[in-house]
Amino acid sequence: MLKARDGVPRVPVIPPLTSNRGGICLDLNENTAGCSSRVLSKLRGLTAADVSLYPERASAERAVAAHLGVSTEQLLLTNGVDEAIVVLSSCFLAPGDEAIYPVPTFPMYSVGACAAGATTVEVPAGRDFRFPAEQMLAAVTPRTRMMAIANPNNPTGALVPRAMLVRLLEAAPDAAMLVDEAYYEFCGESMLDELPRYSNLFVARTFSKAYGLAALRAGCLVGAPEHMELVRRLAPPFSVNGVALACLPEALADREFVDGCVANVRRERARLEAELSKYGVRTWPSHANFILADLGAQHAAFAVELEKEGIYVRDRGGDPACAGCVRISVGTPAEMDRLYAALPGALQRIGWRP
């Protein structure tokens, strides 16, 4: 039996998908409304050559760069933000280096750092889940080579003020700072316009959330051209598949679809917060397409009870950084109605007391 090198996580950081995803999937922050009909038309029109030839990403890269208002030298399309994280980490982290990120957060930052053999420095947020700004600053050392910040954060939905991100960029000029804007569309706050001022800044965006293309696997990383040139050397040349590349321009062109989904999330997010508060369930203000709810000791039982009704939510309560919490994605109005119909029974069966 081969032995993995030190630093390889003992357990997979990303849990497997629920075995039955036929129900109402409010567990992975996807767009349950689907995707643009323009994307579906494109998929139906694909030819054998679209499938049999290696994909060429330059033209989709031009379309995404134009959409974001950056140059193609600044942008790399990736197999989701997941790949962007791993490639960026492998470019700037080596054994002995430190990667800092707040917890709780998206687990791929730890995967990227571990894959590069670096040391992870986890900075806990308090129970209000506000960004631990001073603690992040205090964690910076001469070994800090990377910082990763999801903005808004997953699983909390919290947003970091721009001034704070700028302080961090300035405190660690020799560290690559990734601002992961996977949920950008739901909040409208971006650091893209700071790129000309800070060459250590990298911004990631995904097409998995508001655009509804999670299964196609497309995201991007944007940074200073001289640094992106290095990152590109480590990116597998065909990691973004041809089907995704063919669909991206269509997805970008359908503004109406994305705007409609974002408007729905904003409306339904407020309704979800209000519904949970009716039962005395604590939630935290979210700027993304999900809400974190405190179910205390009954977090796992709550998720199981909803699952019995075909509704999947993400139990994060076993993670000490968000003990007792369950993350609920915002779905379509009809899906949310099903959730609200199931809530009182589920809460009663777990013996919920606020």
Ligand SMILES: Cc1ncc(COP(=O)(O)O)c(C=O)c1O
């Ligand atoms: C903060 C954050 N970044 C990145 C991702 C993954 O994005 P992608 O599907 O583009 O790999 C997620 C997915 O949940 C996320 O929450």
